[in-house]
Amino acid sequence: MTEKPNYYAIIPSNVRYSSLKPNAKLLYGEITALSNKLGYCFASNFYFADLYGVSKNTVSRWLSDLNKLGFITIKIERNSNKEITKRIIGIVKKDDTPIYEKVKGNNTSINTTSTNISIKEKFVNEVMTFDYPKEMLNDFINYWCEGKKKMRFQKQSTFEIKLRLVRWAKNQKQWSKPKNTMSKLDSQINEWQKAKDLL
Amino acid sequence: MIKLLKQEDLKELTEKVLDLIAKTSVEIGHKTDAKTMVSLAKIFSNDLIKEKRFAKMTFNQVQDAFHQGVRFGKDEPFLNIRTFYKWTYAHKKVIDDARYQVEMLNQKNVPFYQEPLKLLK
Numbered sequence: 001m002t003e004k005p006n007y008y009a010i011i012p013s014n015v016r017y018s019s020l021k022p023n024a025k026l027l028y029g030e031i032t033a034l035s036n037k038l039g040y041c042f043a044s045n046f047y048f049a050d051l052y053g054v055s056k057n058t059v060s061r062w063l064s065d066l067n068k069l070g071f072i073t074i075k076i077e078r079n080s081n082k083e084i085t086k087r088i089i090g091i092v093k094k095d096d097t098p099i100y101e102k103v104k105g106n107n108t109s110i111n112t113t114s115t116n117i118s119i120k121e122k123f124v125n126e127v128m129t130f131d132y133p134k135e136m137l138n139d140f141i142n143y144w145c146e147g148k149k150k151m152r153f154q155k156q157s158t159f160e161i162k163l164r165l166v167r168w169a170k171n172q173k174q175w176s177k178p179k180n181t182m183s184k185l186d187s188q189i190n191e192w193q194k195a196k197d198l199l
Numbered sequence: 200m201i202k203l204l205k206q207e208d209l210k211e212l213t214e215k216v217l218d219l220i221a222k223t224s225v226e227i228g229h230k231t232d233a234k235t236m237v238s239l240a241k242i243f244s245n246d247l248i249k250e251k252r253f254a255k256m257t258f259n260q261v262q263d264a265f266h267q268g269v270r271f272g273k274d275e276p277f278l279n280i281r282t283f284y285k286w287t288y289a290h291k292k293v294i295d296d297a298r299y300q301v302e303m304l305n306q307k308n309v310p311f312y313q314e315p316l317k318l319l320k
Contacts, residue, residue: 185225192221194233199217199240 009033015071023052024062028071031089040090063089120145123153123161130165140168201316204247204261205254213244215258219265220278226269227276235278243283256291263311264290 009029016025027048034041048059066072070092077086123145127137144153144164153159182190204212217240224231247253247261268286269276276282290311297312 184228184230188221188225188230191231191233191236192217195217195221195236195240196214198233198237199214 005030005033006036007033018069018071020065020069021062023054023058024065027052027059027062028066031066031072032091035089035091039093040088042086042088044087119154120151123151126161127165130162132165132169136169136172137165140165201257201259203254203316204256204258207244207248207258209244209248212247212258213240216240216244216247216261219262223265223269223276224278227278229278231278239278239280239283242280246280246284247287252291253287256287256294257313257316260290260294260311260313261287267293 010032011025011029015028018025020028030048030051031041031043034043045056045059045063048054048062049056052059063072063074067074073088073090073092075088075090076084077088079085124141127141130137145151147155180187217236220231220236220239220243224236247256247258253261264287265283267290268282272282272286272289274282274285293311294313297309300306300309301312
């Protein structure tokens with residue numbers, strides 16, 4: 001094990017908020033710290049097991065979980081006798097993940113913003129697929145995308161765009177009903193006239 | 200010509216009371232519908248003619264009672280017969296007091312004093 005881990009580890013949002021076990025996410029961070037220069041590392045299960053004080057089997061499970069979800073790639077190199085000579089753990093870089101931005105030399109705050117932007121883009125794209133008036137969809141997006149760290153729709157415990165849009169359209173109808181613009185005094189005078197007729 | 204309430208014609212008085220109620224409703228800031236106003240006007244005008252305690256009052260004094268009641272009444276103003284009675288009765292006391300001050304104590308310029316109406320020959 002000749003590699004030295006970087007001082008910082010990076011765990012992008014898609015990994016952080018995935019269904020992985022917390023330690024598996026931490027392992028991902030460790031891998032990113034090891035593979036800063038090359039984008040991959042050769043650390044063994046024993047190395048990770050020793051580092052975290054767990055068994056090799058546990059590390060193996062975490063790695064396979066990370067691999068299953070597509071966050072890392074594991075490549076095994078064998079010699080002519082089909083013996084394993086090297087195991088390469090690579091990080092799967094996605095354009096919209098903070099790790100990609102980090103490599104480009106951005107700081108964390110910008111990374112957060114870029115994540116938010118990508119989440120917003122996804123949200124906007126999904127909303128725009130629905131067949132409602134564009135103006136209404138824009139209003140819907142503006143309302144639900146409000147917020148810096150977390151957008152309003154992210155703060156909801158449940159959020160299904162389709163159902164929210166149905167409700168939005170329903171409310172829109174109610175709100176756009178013509179309101180009674182007559183002043184209180186005018187309506188009172190009207191009532192007085194009616195009363196006079198009733199007498 | 201000023202008339203005592205007991206001399207008023209019921210229909211005419213009801214019309215005048217209705218106008219007064221409508222005006223009061225605006226002053227209070229309530230939204231009162233036509234049917235309620237008509238009912239209140241009919242009941243109150245009937246009361247004004249029949250009630251002996253208001254017999255010697257005139258309609259302009261009732262108007263004063265409402266004016267004072269809306270502005271200076273102790274309780275929250277409402278458009279109901281009970282409130283109308285409260286205002287009118289309170290004002291009747293003021294009128295009686297004013298009359299006492301003028302006629303017994305010979306004071307001048309007493310607010311709400313009204314010369315007694317001359318009887319028609």
